[in-house]
Amino acid sequence: MSRSRKSFPPELLEQLRLMPVRVALDVLGLYWKRDPDFVPMKDKSTVRLHVALGAGVVELLATGSKWYDSRAEKGGGGAIDLAMHLLKLDFVAAVKLCTNNKKISGFSG
Incomplete structure (x- = not known):
């Protein structure tokens, strides 16, 4: 006998995948601060964010919904990956x- 699997609506998953990093951090309830001294080298819309996590801080480079953890050398996109x-x-x-x-x-993509 197989169990029926519940799944999330595709529209919801798409909304979470398109969510900008700063919105996603707020949704996750994490404290973050933009680095005002950061000057992006490629995309002018990229920002560096410092995210408080436990007793430490994670440094993220964010461009829209895409993010990169410069210390862990890992990246992704949207709220789910983050x-x-x-x-x-x-x-x-x-x-x-x-x-x-x-x-x-309040976020519509």
């Missing part, structure tokens, strides 16, 4: 965390 990376969550837990926060309803 939650999985920063908070060490699996996919389902990351989606649930992102959607449990009421701030997501």
Whole structure:
């Protein structure tokens, strides 16, 4: 007998994948600060963000929904990847965390 699997609506997953990094950090409830001294070398819209995580700080380069953790040398895009990376969550837990926060309803992509 097979179990029926629940899945997340594709529209929700797309919304989370397109979410800008700064919005995603707010949705995840993480404290972050933009580095005002950072000068991007390639894309002028890239910003450097310092994210408080436990007793440490993670440095992210962010361009829209794309992010890169310069110290861990890993990157991704959108809120799901970011939650999985920063908070060490699996996919389902990351989606649930992102959607449990009421701030997501104000983001439309």
